[in-house]
Amino acid sequence: MRIVDSADWRDRLTYETPYRVADVMPGDPARCAACPADAGAHDRDHLWAVKHRHPTNHGGFVRFYCEAHVPERKQPAVVAARTAPARRAAPRAAAPRAPKAPAPSDVVRAMCPDCFVEVSAAGECGICGIRI
Incomplete structure (x- = not known):
């Protein structure tokens, strides 16, 4: 069985963009x-339709608005460029690091x-009894 997202007309809409309801979903007056x-x-x-x-719902929700109440399209916020010149930090000498001890799950054990x-730990196989 293959699980896929549902095909819904609301998934084709982009956020905060007004669409004519008749173009998106025809039907009765609303x-x-x-x-x-x-x-x-x-x-x-x-x-x-906006x-x-x-x-809590990643799909969002759609509301219908009349001509008088349709919200304006929100433009993405523009990040202001820095006006002060960027200071370069002096390169630091890399501190020597001690080797990291292996995790208990990474240690290779006798097989x-x-x-x-x-x-x-005694060196004996618990299934066949052979000594390693």
């Missing part, structure tokens, strides 16, 4: 997420040539 609850449904040609980020199991 309500604006920002309009009051008693407001009527709008035709899909006059609604915008995919927002969600803190039985017939059974291919680790031999006890």
Whole structure:
């Protein structure tokens, strides 16, 4: 069995970008997420779908907005360049490092040539009894 992501129309949308709902998902008239609850449904040609980020769902969520409430597209923040000249640190002499002791799992231990199991500290195989 092969497990794949589901194919959903919302996966094709990019975050914080308005799309015409009629172009993305045709259907019946829908309500604006920002309009009051008693407001009527709008035709899909006059609604915008915007995919927002969600803190716990990596797929985000999509809301429909009317022409009056469609959020502006957020531009990515521009990182300001440094105005002060960058100082170069003087090269430091590399401190000599002591060799690192091997981890207990990295130590090579004696193996039985017939059974291919680790031999006890006494040097005897626990399966076939041969002395190494």
